[in-house]
Amino acid sequence: MHKITVVGQGECEFEDQFTLLECLDEAGFDMPYSCRGGNCGACEVRLLSGKVENIQDTVYETDEAHILTCSVIPISDIKIELI
Numbered sequence: 529m530h531k532i533t534v535v536g537q538g539e540c541e542f543e544d545q546f547t548l549l550e551c552l553d554e555a556g557f558d559m560p561y562s563c564r565g566g567n568c569g570a571c572e573v574r575l576l577s578g579k580v581e582n583i584q585d586t587v588y589e590t591d592e593a594h595i596l597t598c599s600v601i602p603i604s605d606i607k608i609e610l611i
């Protein structure tokens with residue numbers, strides 16, 4: 529179980545959800561997304577601290593230090609910020 533902090537919005541716990549986006553959705557955060565498949569970039573956020581692991585191949589390339597919430601899971605406590 530890892531703590532997810534969304535700057536300016538609050539915190540939630542990642543347990544065994546399939547993706548970080550699913551976890552944030554379930555916790556009631558108003559997260560942007562569209563394809564959920566790593567193609568569109570709509571779910572891109574800045575990773576301020578912590579580590580994530582990719583769980584699917586993505587077409588969309590993020591900036592360095594940015595992640596696609598639909599395509600990763602946290603492997604430590606993380607802090608993210610909407611961009």
Ligand code: FES
Nearest residue numbers: 562564569571598
């Ligand atoms: S929702 Fe499209 S890349 Fe994540």
